[in-house]
Amino acid sequence: MPDQNDDQAVTPDAANTAGGTQDASQPDPFVVLENLNAENATLKDRALRLMADMENMRRRTEKEVTDAKIYGVSNFAREMLNVVDNLRRAVSSVPAEAVGAAGPLKTLLEGVELTEKDFLSRLARFGIKPLDPQGKKFDPNMHEALFEMPDESVPSGTVVQVMETGYAIGDRVLRPAKVGVSRGGPKVAAETLN
Incomplete structure (x- = not known):
């Protein structure tokens, strides 16, 4: 007859688990x-x-x-600047004595001037604005110097003549202004440059 203690025999695995030691596979x-x-x-x-x-x-x-x-309109606008230039040249080419005289030439001139103003206002709607460097310090980022002029009355490096108007779109230069720059005047102080 088996002993009652045999039913409750403890196996070595159960002893390890019961005693708190972990199985190597866990x-x-x-x-x-x-x-x-x-x-x-x-x-x-x-x-x-x-x-x-x-x-x-x-x-x-x-x-x-x-x-x-x-x-996005920069390339198109750059091409259209030639139209503005040609309208300005047309207005500028009319002799002063013909401007005051009444007649068809005066009417034509007024029409060209109105067309130029309308064209410039349409460019302005797209953020395209002319640069006006006359009398300002030459800035190579915004101006293209074509020549230097001796002028003792203004500081050296001042724009004294604008040959072709420049334009900007937003904060970028679309076309630099072509200018003449003074040479030989007094040097500009460092404070006035900033």
């Missing part, structure tokens, strides 16, 4: 927790970087769209 829960925390931190870092990249791309795209709206 991972340590602290190691698992540390691995999960590290993986969580890595995934959180990736998610934050991805969100930052997406925000940067959104801002860049918004700026590109805004620039396209403002500067």
Whole structure:
């Protein structure tokens, strides 16, 4: 007859589990927790970087769209500046004595002047404005110097003559103004340059 204590015999595996020691096939829960925390931190870092990249791309795209709206007409506008120049030349070529006389030439001149003003106002609606450098300090970013003129009455480097009007669109130069610059006058003080 079997002993009653035999039914309750303890196996070595059960003794290890009951005694608190882990089976070699089961991972340590602290190691698992540390691995999960590290993986969580890595995934959180990736998610934050991805969100930052997406925000940067959104801002860049918004700026590109805004620039396209403002500067998209630049090439067309640059070509149209020749029309404005030709209208100005037409008005300038009429002799002064013919301007005051009544008749068809005066009517034609008024029509050309009105066309020029209308054309300039339409360009202004798209942010295209003329540059007026007369009497200002020469700026190589906005002006193209064609010649230098000796002039002792103004500081050296001052625009004394505008040969061709320049234009800007937004904050960019569409076409630099072609100018004559003074030479030989007093030097401009550093405070007046800023």
